[in-house]
Amino acid sequence: MAILHLGSMTLRSMATKPETLLYPFETKPAPHYLKGSVINATEDCILCGICEKKCPADAIVVSKEERNWSIDRFRCVQCGACIDACPKNCLSMDPAYCPPATQKTVDNIEVEKR
Secondary structure, X not given: OHHHHXXXXXXXXHHOOOOOOOOOOOOOOOOOXXXXXXXXOOOOOOOOOHHXXXXXXXXXXXXXXXXXXXXXXXXXXXXXXXXXXXOOOOEEEEOXXXXXXXXXXXXXXXXXXX
């Protein structure tokens, strides 16, 4: 019986599309439930600091004096608390795979005066 099962699996795999991809050259589309990474639309940001206070991982730092918004992507747990708390809705979650990193970096974003 095992030989029949193996034969049917072999024939089925020859007739269908392969399950694997050539990863560096082909990527799967991001699923709709993937949280991804936090993106700040700086043209709407007022540097209120609510996102910094609501972040459970302390990944966001807001500096009004220097007009700087920064996020430590290695500390971020993609919970979405900062996005829900933002009064101007300038934060969003980018549903894409983040590229692999070998060094810890902090993304600093300069917010221009309006």
